[in-house]
Amino acid sequence: xxxxxxxxxxxxxxxxxxxxxxxxxxxxxxxxxxxxxxxxxxxxxxxxxxxxxxxxxxxxxxxxxxxxxxxxxxxxxxxxxxxxxxxxxxxxxxxxxxxxxxxxxxxxxxxxxxxxxxxxxx
Numbered sequence: 001x002x003x004x005x006x007x008x009x010x011x012x013x014x015x016x017x018x019x020x021x022x023x024x025x026x027x028x029x030x031x032x033x034x035x036x037x038x039x040x041x042x043x044x045x046x047x048x049x050x051x052x053x054x055x056x057x058x059x060x061x062x063x064x065x066x067x068x069x070x071x072x073x074x075x076x077x078x079x080x081x082x083x084x085x086x087x088x089x090x091x092x093x094x095x096x097x098x099x100x101x102x103x104x105x106x107x108x109x110x111x112x113x114x115x116x117x118x119x120x121x122x
Contacts, residue, residue, distance in 0.1 A: 010035035015075040015082075018042065019060070019068050026050035029057065030097055033089040038082045040071040050097075056089040 001009070010016070016032040016039050023045040030050060032039045039057035041047040053059035060071035075082060095101075 006031070007035075010037050013037045015040060015072065017068070017072060018047065019062075020044055020047065021062060023047050030093060033093040033097075036086050036090055038075045038085050039089070040068070040075050042068070051089075052092075055085070056092050057085055 010032065013032075013035075016028070016037045018028050018039065018041045020042045021044060023042070025046040026041070026049065029039050029041055029047060033056070039051055041051045041057060041059055042062040043059050044062040048059055051057035051059055058071040058075050061067035075085070
């Protein structure tokens with residue numbers, strides 16, 4: 001989907017639903033966090049690492065249509081609850097998933113690998 005169409009979709013969406021059978025990281029959920037769209041995701045791959053059930057979104061059981069339907073209804077039924085999820089998700093995005101934080105974490109991993117490699121070599 002083009003960026004333009006994605007932004008149009010997010011502007012009108014009441015919630016974003018990702019019933020993935022597998023999702024390595026969950027960037028799609030983060031895009032929805034940034035757009036302030038509530039999310040319903042499957043409990044597979046990296047999605048549950050990104051979406052905390054009942055705090056930043058709704059996590060449903062993978063491959064279970066009843067669980068998914070419940071999650072969608074849960075995300076739409078109470079505007080105050082949904083706003084809380086959206087606010088928490090946006091804060092989580094800024095705090096836990098900011099590019100500065102991710103870059104520092106990545107640098108830390110590289111530093112540890114280099115230090116361990118130097119110990120093995122010497």
